[in-house]
Amino acid sequence: MGAEEAWILAAVPAITFLVLAATGRYLPRQGDFIGILAAGAIFVLFFVVLADFLDLGEAAWPIVNNIAWTEIGEFELRMGILVDPITIVMLAVITTVAFMVNVFSVGYMKGEPRYWWYFAMLQLFVASMLLLVVADNLLLLYISWELVGLSSFVLIGHYWERRSAVEAAKKAFITTRVGDVGLLIGIILLWEATGTFNILEIIEAVEAGAVGEVRLFVTMMFIFLGAMGKSAQVPFHVWLPDAMEGPTPVSALIHAATMVVAGVYLVARLLPVFEVAEGALLVVTFVGLITALFSGVVAFAQTDIKKVLAYSTISQLGFMFVALGTGLVGVGMFHLFTHAFFKALLFLGAGSVIIGSHHHQEMGQLGGLWRKMPITAMTFLIGSLALAGLFPLAGFWSKDEILHAVDSHRGAWAYVLISVAAIMTAFYTTRLFIRTFLGQPQDAEIHSHTRETGPIMTLPLVFLAILSIIAGLVVFNGVGDAIGFPGGFPEFVFLHEPERFHVDWGLVGFSSALFVIGTFGAAWIYWRGRLDRATAAARWQPQLSEMVQRKFYFDDLYQFAIDRGVLGLSYLVSWFDRFAVNDTGVDGSANMTRYAGFVLKHVQTGRVPNYAMAIAVGVVALTLITLAVRN
């Protein structure tokens, strides 16, 4: 098996899904070991693919392998896989995090209902996500895009006994659906312009100038809509915080590391096309900036640990889009890579806290867990520091790269804004950590019952913590060379030409300063576990505080629009359906027929003379008509 058979990576979980869905209920331990086996298998197989990929050498990239699928008239549709450095990065992220999540879930989901179905759906999700990143044409990508959305929907609504979970699942699906429509329109527009669905052919055609400027811009905006939906950019971000209703390992896998980065992947994949479209990249940057700042602010006011992490994810996705907006695909993918590990770590850590404290996740009820859950606290600390950007953890390097890219390719305004966002990241992360793990316990009862969780949950935490520390070092050329890559990360993943990485110590200092401002600022407010300074700030500007707490009224706005707009329209349509279509059309025509029959039945008098009269009249009439016609 080699890079050309990379589709096997998607096939293994797909088959596992079928097996588990059909028989999982009846297997011993409800089949969770099969899930872990499958996840482990693809983790190993990834390295096989990687080795083969590196073996084939740079000249052979990207690796394509497709088969003729169908012919419609003159158009031939080919389906297959495309493996290039971007794909390799995504495969690494997906297989690693999926493996960790599968192992963690055994501990987390113990005793939960529908245990076997959960593992089955995890497999389906992994299969569709893997298919998405190896797809070589937009149709296949769209299919797996939808499948990923479906798995997310099912998994968010796993505890469907809870009304809030059902609503959250619906919200996620519907919000991303709006984006998906845009994506579909974009795909169709691209096909119309270039005559193909194949990504490489599209890039070629667009770079050769096949599409007009305005048209291309509009098309790419539609495609970006799809990315915005899946990657929870403003204004489509509303579903991600609600998606925290799902089990926490699901949040770690889907809503931190893999599904939400599908939008980032899409933009990265089509970045050559975005570059040709004038102004498209500017829009991407803009949206990313707004999202990063906006959700960073909202994260300040959240008290549920998972919600803080959700808004943090939204913010970090904004960072990734800002990076892609500069045209440097390597920078965006690098942040995707590091973020996956430490965000998954943070989410799994939150899951560990939830299990350890017996299902409590409000910061108002936690606090002082450092002594009770040391391993969780330690790994959570590492993850937090990585997120906040401490040198030399993973997050530092990727954030640094973004700052550098924005500085050199965009204007000072973007640089300032992204720096503010970076400070906010450090701030809310520190706030989260201090209030959860340090200081005085807010609720003595809960605190006394809290225990550290078992090794099946802490081991994945440790593994991801190690990755959070060292994953950033792949940016160095020496490290890259040592493990068989043609160089550091920017030399592996690039758009036009590889960039040799060099450390800009001024920038290192600057971003470390950002880290310090954010962290110490938060520490100063929250350290002693007393919230006086925070509540004082809130009372100083009550309306602002209210606005932040209500997430800038986005949810309220959407609900209003749905209540008035959508439901109003549906009342109208249902009225039309009831009166015009049903009563008049269907019932009306039936009644008309019945009435006609009622009237006409009186012809059957049963009296022979009447019938004889009818015959006679008919004969006479026909004769007269024939005579008239003849003459």
Add this chain to the structure above:
Amino acid sequence: MTTEILWWIFAAAIVGTSAGVVLSGTVIHSAIFLILSLAGVGTMYLFLTIEFVALVQFLIYGGAVTVLILLALMLTRMGIGGRPEPVTGVQAPFGALVAGALMATLIGVAVSTAWPGDIGDSPAEVKIEQIGEILFQDFGAPFIILSALLLVAFIGAIVIARQEDGD
């Protein structure tokens, strides 16, 4: 000349008796008128010098059919006392209208059509041997079927009209 006058007399008689059939007050009177009308038509056949058909007409119509009718009248006790019947049913006016229209059409067509061929004013002579030949040679199969039909008809009549136990 004489034949013509005779013809006209008989024609008038036929019309009169036929009118009597349909306009008579009593059923028995109608039956009598029918016999006369049928006889009149039989003489028409004689005028056409096709004696065989006239013979058949007298025998069957005048003999069998009228007897049947009178028999039915007696069995259903309509002949007794000769009770007056209402001359017209419910749809008499409309029926008169239709019949009148039909008559007008038929007469109009008959008179206005240019009949083909070299017709003389007199009918041709038809020999009885000729009838027999054609009947049994060209129309042999219908003839046999006709006999089967007659058989079926009278069996059917027996079955319908017989008295069952309890009647």
Add this chain to the structure above:
Amino acid sequence: MVPLENYLVLSGIIFSLGVYGVLARRNAVLVLMSIELMLNAVSLNFVAFAAYLDPDLITGVIVAIFVIAVAAAEVGLALAIVIRLFRNRSTANVDEAATLRW
């Protein structure tokens, strides 16, 4: 002799009278008699045509013979039905036999 039209007009008149009888009279046997009139008129018509237009083939005469035979059979059958009707309802009024209706 008389021309052909005379016979045709005569048979037309008889036929129309028969039609009137069928439509307007109430007694079943009377209706049957009117039907006999109609059949008669038709036979006359056919024979007239045969004699005047077609003396060699004389198809009309054959038809008339058949019509007479069939009419006889039919009247026998019809009268049997009338007798049965009378037995069931003790009336021979065609207007009364009206149960096969809506």
